[in-house]
Amino acid sequence: MNLTGEQRRKLREEIERVFLTEDKLTSIFSEYPEKFGGNFYNQISGDNYPTRLVNLIRELNNRELIIYFIEIVRYEYYNFDQDL
Numbered sequence: 001m002n003l004t005g006e007q008r009r010k011l012r013e014e015i016e017r018v019f020l021t022e023d024k025l026t027s028i029f030s031e032y033p034e035k036f037g038g039n040f041y042n043q044i045s046g047d048n049y050p051t052r053l054v055n056l057i058r059e060l061n062n063r064e065l066i067i068y069f070i071e072i073v074r075y076e077y078y079n080f081d082q083d084l
Helices: 005-017 022-031 049-062 066-076
Strands: none
Touching (some): 005 049, 005 066, 022 049
16 A cells, blocks of 8 residues: 555644654554564654654555554554544
8 A cells, every 4th residue: 555645644644633642653663563673663764753753654655564554553543534
């Protein structure tokens, strides 16, 4: 599943809407090393959270891991958009 630019933007907005902080994102990736590998989030570049979030979505998309991420977030955060 490759996301378009518009879909990546919508995903970023949805992550921000459900208040996924950088700490929560770090926890998600550390809890699912079998899906993402060790220290996945820590390898994402960026000087601040918004930049890292954009880079994270791009990297997940490029590595074809975005679907796993969306499934996990939907499971853990019931108010996360189900249409993504």
